[in-house]
Amino acid sequence: MSSAHATSHDPRWRRLPEERPQQILDAALSVFSEHGIDAAKLEEIAARAGVSKGTIYLYFPSKEELFREVVRQRVGPAIANADQAIASDGSAEDQLRSYLAHQWECLGLEDSEGWIRLVVLELHKYPDLAAFHWEEIVVRSNRILGDIIRRGIASGEFRPTDPQATVQMIKALILMHVLWTGPRAPAPVQHRPAPGNVLANITDFVLHALRAAPQRAVPASGAPHA
Amino acid sequence: MSSAHATSHDPRWRRLPEERPQQILDAALSVFSEHGIDAAKLEEIAARAGVSKGTIYLYFPSKEELFREVVRQRVGPAIANADQAIASDGSAEDQLRSYLAHQWECLGLEDSEGWIRLVVLELHKYPDLAAFHWEEIVVRSNRILGDIIRRGIASGEFRPTDPQATVQMIKALILMHVLWTGPRAPAPVQHRPAPGNVLANITDFVLHALRAAPQRAVPASGAPHA
DNA sequence: GTCTTTTGACTGACCGTTCAGTCATATACC
């Protein structure tokens, strides 16, 4: 509605040069998540951003560069955030529990499943972006989880293992289960694991795999688990 | 320069109507593995089969139907085979060890990594084929592994868990590690896990996660509340 | 020669990219 202006119709568009890049990046994130890199159509990104195809090229030089910018401005920070927010005190087991819960929560968000798919499936086609992603995201993320494992081993809570290998076990479980519980899971709906149980099952599996063996000389009573 | 005597040159092609379908299916398997469904080009399949593009259409009505036939005739049997060949005697732990080793061996073969990628990440675009794959391959395969788990639980070798959830843990570990050790892994070469260690690490991780606690004493060792 | 099999140029659709033109807004001038 135009209060000051008495024009007969709403303008077909408004000048919003400051907001355009963000609108386009948001639209691109959702379309890339949904369809992957190659299958994402600029027409659809434009439509979701509420602009026309040509407008995208006023702000980004190409589809590939638009993709890079989405990674830098949207995805990178989101993943970095998923790795933060872990209490640094408490037992290694508690830390690991809260790490798993936080990861599961972050990866359950809207675009995560599609983006994981994209990274696993298509990112290798863009080697420099894959390298960027590896260094900036994966290495950092692995170090955080690795530190939890190492601390647990040092304190005797966890049995001695190769921390790097253990990190990969845990990530494999999380990532695969995100794919399997997401909207494009291969299983018919009625056969999918209930998302509520999955976190508990992963946590249980991981902790049993890592906990130090009981010391035989000191029998004790009571089970840590029901 | 020495042709026997009669013909002036070798024929450019021979009529091989019986062998054509197999040649095309083999070529299609390798190209689909390498590039995925959408990015696979019929020209490339034709070239690898040693025929021209038009010939494919003499034997298969469309790219999608060709893909279906590859699944039915090549991939399905291969995966079924990977699930067989497990000794049915011995302890559950031995069975699980040999199951993991056999899977790892089968999935290390040439086209496996590409197909896993394709199935996990792209198959959902073809819902009826995804349903076919689920029923014919996944359910069957999960039952075999599930039986090993159930037997181990029944015999007391493994702690009680939800067998279905456990099957998914194990499959998640195997599948993800196949992707991570394959040629299109996201990690720079020097950071990839050595394939030789991966099987041992997975086996170790899984067995520790599943083994029943020692029966006489479940100790509260370590100092969780330090 | 006839019949079967194969070829590869062709078609049409699709999509990233371009650019000449449109029009909402800002500024200059009264």
Added chain:
DNA sequence: GGTATATGACTGAACGGTCAGTCAAAAGAC
């Protein structure tokens, strides 16, 4: 305030490359 002019954000038709699928003609088999 109102009107003229300038700006540049935005549009969408058009272009060029790619690729699944077609078909008339060529090449083998007999």
